Amino acid sequence: PGNPKKVLLFQQIFLSSASNSTIASYLRSLTSHPHLAGTKPSLETIHYVKTHFQNLGLETHTVPFQTLLSYPVHASVSMHFGNGTVLNLPLNEMGIPSYPSSGLIQPYHAFSPSGTVHGKVVFANHGREDDYRTLGLMGVNVNGCIVIIRKGGGLSRGAVVKIAEKKGALGVLMYAEGDVSKGSFGSGVERGTVMEGVGDPLTPGWGADEDGERLKLEDKKVLERFPGIPSLPLPFESAQLILDSLGGPLAPQEWRDSGRSNLSHVGSGLVMVNFTYQVGLAGWENAWGDINFTLSMPDLGLHTIGTGLIYFGLRELPSQLQLIHFCYVCMEPMEGEKKLATIYNVVAVIRGLEEPDRYVLMGNHRDAWTYGAVDPNSGTATLLDIARRYALLMRKGWNPRRTIIFCSWDAEEFGMIGSTEWVEQNLVNLGAKAVAYLNVDCAVQGPGFFAGATPQLDNLIFEVTKKVQDQDSEVVATIYEKWKTMNGNNIQRLSGVDSDFAPFLQHAGVPSVDIYYGRDFPVYHTAFDSFNWMINNADPFFWRHVADNTALLFDMLVAGVWGLLGLHLADDPVLPLDYLSYAKQLQEYKDAFSRVLDGNISLTPLAASIQEFTSAAKQANEETKKLMEQEFTNDLLALKIRALNDRLMLAERGFLDTDGIKGREWFKHLVSVFFSKIAVRTEVLHTGSRIFQFAISTEALTYRYGNMICFLGIYGPRSNYESGLEFFPGISDAMAESKNMSQKDGHAAIKHEIWRVARAIQRAAAALKGELV
Amino acid sequence: PGNPKKVLLFQQIFLSSASNSTIASYLRSLTSHPHLAGTKPSLETIHYVKTHFQNLGLETHTVPFQTLLSYPVHASVSMHFGNGTVLNLPLNEMGIPSYPSSGLIQPYHAFSPSGTVHGKVVFANHGREDDYRTLGLMGVNVNGCIVIIRKGGGLSRGAVVKIAEKKGALGVLMYAEGDVSKGSFGSGVERGTVMEGVGDPLTPGWGADEDGERLKLEDKKVLERFPGIPSLPLPFESAQLILDSLGGPLAPQEWRDSGRSNLSHVGSGLVMVNFTYQVGLAGWENAWGDINFTLSMPDLGLHTIGTGLIYFGLRELPSQLQLIHFCYVCMEPMEGEKKLATIYNVVAVIRGLEEPDRYVLMGNHRDAWTYGAVDPNSGTATLLDIARRYALLMRKGWNPRRTIIFCSWDAEEFGMIGSTEWVEQNLVNLGAKAVAYLNVDCAVQGPGFFAGATPQLDNLIFEVTKKVQDQDSEVVATIYEKWKTMNGNNIQRLSGVDSDFAPFLQHAGVPSVDIYYGRDFPVYHTAFDSFNWMINNADPFFWRHVADNTALLFDMLVAGVWGLLGLHLADDPVLPLDYLSYAKQLQEYKDAFSRVLDGNISLTPLAASIQEFTSAAKQANEETKKLMEQEFTNDLLALKIRALNDRLMLAERGFLDTDGIKGREWFKHLVSVFFSKIAVRTEVLHTGSRIFQFAISTEALTYRYGNMICFLGIYGPRSNYESGLEFFPGISDAMAESKNMSQKDGHAAIKHEIWRVARAIQRAAAALKGELV
Ligand SMILES: [Ca+2]
Ligand SMILES: [Ca+2]
Numbered sequence A, B: 001p002g003n004p005k006k007v008l009l010f011q012q013i014f015l016s017s018a019s020n021s022t023i024a025s026y027l028r029s030l031t032s033h034p035h036l037a038g039t040k041p042s043l044e045t046i047h048y049v050k051t052h053f054q055n056l057g058l059e060t061h062t063v064p065f066q067t068l069l070s071y072p073v074h075a076s077v078s079m080h081f082g083n084g085t086v087l088n089l090p091l092n093e094m095g096i097p098s099y100p101s102s103g104l105i106q107p108y109h110a111f112s113p114s115g116t117v118h119g120k121v122v123f124a125n126h127g128r129e130d131d132y133r134t135l136g137l138m139g140v141n142v143n144g145c146i147v148i149i150r151k152g153g154g155l156s157r158g159a160v161v162k163i164a165e166k167k168g169a170l171g172v173l174m175y176a177e178g179d180v181s182k183g184s185f186g187s188g189v190e191r192g193t194v195m196e197g198v199g200d201p202l203t204p205g206w207g208a209d210e211d212g213e214r215l216k217l218e219d220k221k222v223l224e225r226f227p228g229i230p231s232l233p234l235p236f237e238s239a240q241l242i243l244d245s246l247g248g249p250l251a252p253q254e255w256r257d258s259g260r261s262n263l264s265h266v267g268s269g270l271v272m273v274n275f276t277y278q279v280g281l282a283g284w285e286n287a288w289g290d291i292n293f294t295l296s297m298p299d300l301g302l303h304t305i306g307t308g309l310i311y312f313g314l315r316e317l318p319s320q321l322q323l324i325h326f327c328y329v330c331m332e333p334m335e336g337e338k339k340l341a342t343i344y345n346v347v348a349v350i351r352g353l354e355e356p357d358r359y360v361l362m363g364n365h366r367d368a369w370t371y372g373a374v375d376p377n378s379g380t381a382t383l384l385d386i387a388r389r390y391a392l393l394m395r396k397g398w399n400p401r402r403t404i405i406f407c408s409w410d411a412e413e414f415g416m417i418g419s420t421e422w423v424e425q426n427l428v429n430l431g432a433k434a435v436a437y438l439n440v441d442c443a444v445q446g447p448g449f450f451a452g453a454t455p456q457l458d459n460l461i462f463e464v465t466k467k468v469q470d471q472d473s474e475v476v477a478t479i480y481e482k483w484k485t486m487n488g489n490n491i492q493r494l495s496g497v498d499s500d501f502a503p504f505l506q507h508a509g510v511p512s513v514d515i516y517y518g519r520d521f522p523v524y525h526t527a528f529d530s531f532n533w534m535i536n537n538a539d540p541f542f543w544r545h546v547a548d549n550t551a552l553l554f555d556m557l558v559a560g561v562w563g564l565l566g567l568h569l570a571d572d573p574v575l576p577l578d579y580l581s582y583a584k585q586l587q588e589y590k591d592a593f594s595r596v597l598d599g600n601i602s603l604t605p606l607a608a609s610i611q612e613f614t615s616a617a618k619q620a621n622e623e624t625k626k627l628m629e630q631e632f633t634n635d636l637l638a639l640k641i642r643a644l645n646d647r648l649m650l651a652e653r654g655f656l657d658t659d660g661i662k663g664r665e666w667f668k669h670l671v672s673v674f675f676s677k678i679a680v681r682t683e684v685l686h687t688g689s690r691i692f693q694f695a696i697s698t699e700a701l702t703y704r705y706g707n708m709i710c711f712l713g714i715y716g717p718r719s720n721y722e723s724g725l726e727f728f729p730g731i732s733d734a735m736a737e738s739k740n741m742s743q744k745d746g747h748a749a750i751k752h753e754i755w756r757v758a759r760a761i762q763r764a765a766a767a768l769k770g771e772l773v
């Protein structure tokens, strides 16, 4: 059915319409200044994106939401000595002339509370439960102290702060050691949110309409998403000053081996700490001021290293560390005459001809902590280029079968707020009509193709990557071939909640894709994520090939894959969704659990449901084949194809459970979500790998903090070998929690979660089969 | 589009194919013996229905579930006198020769716990909070007593028992005064369930698969659905014996005026009560025994009245009442070697030609407390006849556009268990594909047409009733015309949970209809609900017109309306769903709340959402008109109609809320459900009126029992005028609960529920509009 030859032609035109200048010009325009969500400068990028779509003749909507955001007003950290001397530590990135004039926001943690605290400092390594246990064995208790933590332990910022809070810490300072080999970019300081969950905290489950209901800031549901103690990111060199001041026991060798920090003692014996923070609410206009700090304390042995950083060499003298923390605020507070921040999604629509009521969504966030050249505007430039090329197809007579929707999200950096609000607002229609959501966040961080997807999209990704040529080397090959050489065509699962696919997949059950080039780029969330860095580092072919049509090569490759995925999903008469891949994946998940549970608890319900699902997937594939063989179309066949497509579309919804994951009920997907209570991934991984590996250890089960539970495996031997249990989060959580129950109750809890997952898989199988039973 | 003339022809054939013998023969076969759910005799009716469908050539499925049911093992109530004499009271219906040989089950309350209690007796009128308050004013406390209650206060059995339990009562005896004018039928005793909620209590939210998960009997979620004290229905005459024995204060005049019971004192001063019950589990084989009672106590003034009933004339002498209660049990208990009861739905399918994946469901329950001639097999006979007539159409070349599904439910009497399990089992596919559910329970109870529906089906009901002729009188007229004369074409709302539409509407959001002739029939749930009673009372034209083609006239009229509704919904190219009626209804609901709230709390969000909904409804109607005008069909038009139909079908789903009604989370519909915490309707109303009217009274807000709260209005003057707030249950509940909060918290709770309803209406509007925003 349909006209495959014509469709092929349009795919060819799409591929051949890549240009050497457009992506570069889009990216340059988007990154000309910082454009943090909710700020005035961000309005320019909104306008830029909107105008771009409109100029292409696309139906374009600007969709505002009013949400709680969080900006710093003032922050300072100072060390206080016994003799009354005060040393204010640098908090900003070196090499940035002036934050106010550049429009850069100082490094901070969004949604951290403000206040003032006083205490000694203790180095707690990565801030994991394990690390506190190690400290405990050394006789070091962080209760009443400020902890200093280095990035890299596999926890989200929010989780690190919540654990520290639970241990009785007064506040948290974080730093990244950076990559020594990357030189100057090591002086970047990583901004980020410490809020848990996704979406506007004041409107959980519904769109943050201007006139809609809002929970109060003091509502328990709101408060539980924020840490109770303040935190702040520090430049490496400032952190080093504090580390050097620490007394107490010697740090374990493994804590010292792994980084470039000059760590010897963990604290806190010799260091008194004074940590102050203050609450304040302010609009954006007042949201940043100069950060005052003093470098002049030569009599205390300070000296300058590197690019003007101070180094404090006398371990015994400092007696206090003071951190005057920024306040966390909504830009314009909600009560009385005050208002919330307004964010804007931009949505452009190409109406489908045959099935306007089926949606293929292509999304990327637009807001950035700083210039956002990598994160996220390498993706935005790509999205705009795809729109340009689709518009070109339309001028040549193309009309997609289904509706294509370009989504430019705002406020992703604060917790996927723009996309989440939109998904919540449109849940009924998306649930009934969304075919797939194709996400690109940091399109280009460096070389190497990466893809994440729900498994029914695996085959389509393989097919599409076979059609796009990668000119990045002597031998021209397809992306697929290079990908195979590089990392074996490994499609990762969308188990994190670290980009805008999270609400689509985990709240609405929409099959999703996430693609990118490179990972773990060093300037992540720093002031150095700029067009220049992109040119010189992430996409090295940008200038080299500017003359031969390969400017921003990686971006163009992402555009090729992303755009072709969109064309297939929008045009293929029968949706290119293969659930046998999903069945295989579920089987692997089950097998992994089976190994971990080691016969202690029956997985029979799970096995039976996967069998049902597999048989439904086979049947659907056979029907697809049969329908594709039909030569001509009529209204009966059109309805037949539609019916099959509905089943293919709705199967993913079956994995949703109305009650959601216990304790995190907004998350409705019982299967693909990892986000098991510690599945908040490392910040390093945000930008790249979607897989978080962790050790299996019986004792790891005791890792608990507040409502959060670190599940690091169960029933396994204590060892360092790794297992990727990034699925069935409800079962994982129950396994973790069972540790604190009687064996009978614990087993019952685990069994119940196994049943819930089995029923979810049954529902998906029933939707795919399309028959009542 | 389509071929309206051909469709009209098939409708004509359907109407003309009514026969004078089929319904009568179906009914006679179905009611030849009692067929309580889960019992062996019920297997015969299952087989009868299944064979009927199969013989018509329909694809027929028998769908078993394993659920918790409850049967009596032994029950006795005896009065104990100071001198040691014991008087066992009759518990069974008079005029029934032998229960064991007839297959009748003794009158009991399913899911009542078993046990033995001792106490004085107090008459508590209808068992409402109000009645206990009245008792309190008279200085009578029921704590430690057995209460005796007469039917008719607007509460469900379960609610009556739960209130009594909260008041400290040890047990509950219930009786109905019956209708004096109905003569012998006054001696029937009403069976029924006292379980709250719907569906199998062991599998809340999922289908009760044989191999599936089950909660334990002691699970809190299970226990909270059962009362904690035993209850039993009494024959009127046995109740009279107890009433006559009561001392204490004189009953208020209004308690005495309304009935035929010879009530003077309310108790408990002169009467000591001994109420015993015992737990026991048993399979069906042991589930009933002879009820022993003694009539010989002439020295105490006993004498016989009526058809052998005893009358006890000496008020002062009896000192104890003993009720040895039946045990409540699953037929075959769940643990160990014991099993649950198996119930069977029978489902027959006529596949749609164009849209096999859209379902029109026509359902009726098959199980009965006794012979079930009215409840429910007058409906079953009708369903079977419609199947016969549809099969006839098929032989004449008819194929419905959409799939029609005949559903014969089991175990409705225990709490809509058969239908609920099936809906839970098929939730994903029903949610995506069910166009409407058309229910008939007691098809014929007497004269007069009644209809209940979700409002988008109002117009279709009017249209269809205009097409069916009612020959029940001198002047032949349409049902519509007679209905108009009789009760003004009033379509009631499906606000109760008293028949099988409950899971479809309130859990799955499927537009629903319920139709019937007559209401409040006197033999409800008694041994007298037999074929003979039906002939002589409910459908008086049954024999009179046997010769002239109008046997079981009312049943045939129900079949006409029901069958035509099915044909329209299955065949009309554009679904006959008119949401302007819904908009109007919502507006009326809002206005009613507005009067009750009297400006204290803003209803602006509700008003705005209704406006949105109204505009979406208008737009949908216009599009319907336009599409109906298209002359020919092709694949583009077919998909266009399908897209509009999807919107019409899905709009009702928008009213569902994933969190459900607070405290009763299984109920997902925020709008049409009444079932506000006291909206458990009277048993009288079960069979007829779906509207429960109650008085508005500020003080009524204090009516609370356990988790149940009697909301009888707020902010209104204390008066007896009535208001039908049978909608927006979440708001009603919050209003009731707000009484126990500070004004600030109370208002916040009400506002939050108003927002939730407003968002539900917005979702419905968005689904109907079909556009992302
Ligand atoms: Ca929200
Ligand atoms: Ca169930």
Ligand SMILES: [Zn+2]
Pocket: A365, A375, A376, A412, A441, A442, A499
């Ligand atoms: Zn990003």
Ligand SMILES: [Zn+2]
Pocket: A375, A413, A525
């Ligand atoms: Zn980011």
Ligand SMILES: [Zn+2]
Pocket: B365, B375, B376, B412, B441, B442, B499
């Ligand atoms: Zn019934």
Ligand SMILES: [Zn+2]
Pocket: B375, B413, B525, B686
């Ligand atoms: Zn009934």
